[in-house]
Amino acid sequence: MAAVELVQLWRGGLLESSHFGHAVICDGNGIVEAWGDPEAVIFPRSSCKMLQALPLMESGAADAVGLGTEQLALACASHNGGRMHTERVDAWLQGIGCSEADLRCGSHMPRDKAENARLTCSHEGPCQLHNNCSGKHAGFVTLNQRLGGHDEYGEIDHPVQQAIRTAFEEETGETAAGWGIDGCSAPNFACSIGGLARAMARFATRESGTRGEARQRLVEAMMLHPELVAGEGRACTELMRAMRGRVAVKTGAEAVFIAIIPERGLGIALKILDGGTRGSEAAIAAMMLRLGLLQSGDPAAQKFLTGPILNWRGKDTGYLRAPTIAAW
């Protein structure tokens, strides 16, 4: 099945741009609703960081070094690289006898406005703590201490990545369709969009045992610390705040978004074909409207979907719509 139109941009009464994609809602029994092709293979990118954090939990590594909910949220984060993020990742690494130099994520300028300005104006370069994936990598380093692997924990045949592949395949219920190298140099395994939604439904389902407990603690940590999962102004943070601990949402590069809804046992995964984040943010907001978890008048809904698009002089120039997902 082909991708379907999920998000539209209207200007002057005309359709200016369209985002096509695939989206799936699953519960514990399988697909509840789907748009486009549930079998379409995607790279989940950062949307699956909670899957990548399962071995950190299940191995006992997280508890052995006493990771709290803040660290667990950071392990699942694509953060803004603000001081609130970098200082916590730094303290985490120091607490396990490691440092920024042990990370293998590379560095980039942070999105956080204040920290970006501080670096710019002090002519200081960013370090690896600023990388939006530094929390995930701190988790890899922590797991690697437990597993006793060599320092290059990002290599595909490294015990850290092999443990992640196993968890990823078990949770999606699929053999990985392949793998690619992510922006942060870690492997990213491919799966169907339906498989990713199925994995998210598992995260939304209360289950006993090591795996079930690991899932639940990660989701609760995300919902408890929306500001650590992304940062001020970001869709993950603002949508989670708006839904007040009822839902975890997580973005991934190239326009992937997932949602985990424990109170309904539902998991959602969506991918906008063109990789445009505007589309995936609008589509996940539309899903939250559809399920009644977010109201169209909420500031977060307005920002990412329902509000007018204002230009540099504050003039109303157009709007987004997601007619196949929700009306308002």
Add this chain to the structure above:
Amino acid sequence: MAAVELVQLWRGGLLESSHFGHAVICDGNGIVEAWGDPEAVIFPRSSCKMLQALPLMESGAADAVGLGTEQLALACASHNGGRMHTERVDAWLQGIGCSEADLRCGSHMPRDKAENARLTCSHEGPCQLHNNCSGKHAGFVTLNQRLGGHDEYGEIDHPVQQAIRTAFEEETGETAAGWGIDGCSAPNFACSIGGLARAMARFATRESGTRGEARQRLVEAMMLHPELVAGEGRACTELMRAMRGRVAVKTGAEAVFIAIIPERGLGIALKILDGGTRGSEAAIAAMMLRLGLLQSGDPAAQKFLTGPILNWRGKDTGYLRAPTIAAW
């Protein structure tokens, strides 16, 4: 006809994202080649600034105040708001007895790195000169002096915009399908993608008379000053530099791109449906490869299309392809 796949993003041997769109190549007699639907209605956005500058030339306003090629290039520009841009627009306005306060484009932080850092570190806000459209608006102000209209030159029924509508409809050969408000608050008229390509073919054709001369002077100004049309690192600037004055290219918001090729009498217009600039930049580079105007090994071609996509540690993570337009 539906949009067709123009640009693909590959990672780990799998197709990760796709950009669909419409593209048309015209000569003086009409369509030479088309992808997707030539009748699809689009907003050209900033890709049609040379059309919006025609009344500035034909009215005699440009020559009356002695505008040179730098000002004409700026009138057609979506610039980075660097000092090279803002100082020239400022001098232009002062030269006609006006100032930044006469602009109606609004202000936003410039893309130019040095100027952005200067404003950030001095806690200074941007002014309207920094708006990427300030040159176009300086042209509107100049034309308005000649026409004697009121100060709100951006209103749809203002003589400045009515003159632009007439030129736009004559050049595209179509009645405008509508209009919207652009990011800079000016009206933007809608046309078919084929109509936009037809207009660009006219800009590529030598023709005597006031209109013909106006077209030629604008295109030559763009090709003479690639750095004024956009700025360092931008696709318009780097692609025009790479083609050494043989081709004018211009981007528009929501992933529009045009090309004017005087030596072949060809005009190109393309629109990526999703509005993603990555797609339109790659697609116009592919068009230049197809026509033999750019080589795949050229640094500009590599940057926007043919080169590997490197991550924060310099690792090769994937690549773009445009199989329906060009192979390399």
